[in-house]
Amino acid sequence: MRILVSVKTIHAAYLSAYHGGGGELSADRDGLGEYEMFWLTFHDPLYSIVSLQTYDQGHYVCADFNRGGLLVADRRECGPWEQFILHQAAFRSYTLQAYNGMYACAEDGDGKTVVANRVRPQQFEHFTIAAVV
Numbered sequence: 001m002r003i004l005v006s007v008k009t010i011h012a013a014y015l016s017a018y019h020g021g022g023g024e025l026s027a028d029r030d031g032l033g034e035y036e037m038f039w040l041t042f043h044d045p046l047y048s049i050v051s052l053q054t055y056d057q058g059h060y061v062c063a064d065f066n067r068g069g070l071l072v073a074d075r076r077e078c079g080p081w082e083q084f085i086l087h088q089a090a091f092r093s094y095t096l097q098a099y100n101g102m103y104a105c106a107e108d109g110d111g112k113t114v115v116a117n118r119v120r121p122q123q124f125e126h127f128t129i130a131a132v133v
Contacts, residue, residue, distance in 0.1 A: 002041040004055070004132045006032055009106040010123060015114065017073035021059025025071040025114045027106035037132050043083060050086045050096075051078045063098035063116035071104060071114040087121070092128050095121040 007015040014029040014036040029036050037055040042048075052061040052073075060075040060082040075082050084104065085097040096104040098116035103125045107113040118125050 001047075002039050005038055005040045005129050006036055006132055007038065007052070008128045008130070010126050013106070015106070015127070017054045017059065017061070020056045021054040021073035023072060023074060024112075025061065025073055026112050027114050028112055032132070040129065041078075048086055049083055051083050053078075063100070063102070063104065065098075065100055069098065069100070069102055069115045069117035071116060084116075089121065089126055092130075093126045094129050095125050096127065 009027045013027050014032060016026050016029045016035045018026065018035055020035060034055045039053040039057060041051045043051065054073050059073040060078050061071055061073050062075045062082045064070050064072050080099045083099060087095045087097060089095050098104060102116045103118040103121045104114065104116045105118045105125045
């Protein structure tokens with residue numbers, strides 16, 4: 001199953017794949033456009049293993065462990081590095097745990113850098129995920 005979603009930081013900044021993918025993700029957008037929409041695909045019957053694919057379906061989001069866990073949208077195939085464990089943390093709040101066990105984080109809650117390098121989720125590792133209709 002897959003749905004079209006937006007992902008926001010704790011400070012309500014949208015995650016964005018600039019130009020629809022091909023590079024790093026950012027978390028600094030105020031508005032919702034095509035670059036801020038992702039296809040969320042569930043890969044298991046418990047709906048806990050997910051992948052994010054850009055709106056144009058051209059690129060998968062990856063935690064690139066060769067670059068310190070930097071989140072990029074530049075992969076054409078979905079493998080283990082492109083999958084995350086989705087944990088519900090609170091009402092409409094989720095964490096994304098990468099293949100290496102590290103949690104995704106928007107640096108300072110909203111900023112240019114999105115990485116999966118946190119050992120445990122705290123404030124900046126929480127995201128809201130909403131269906132786009």
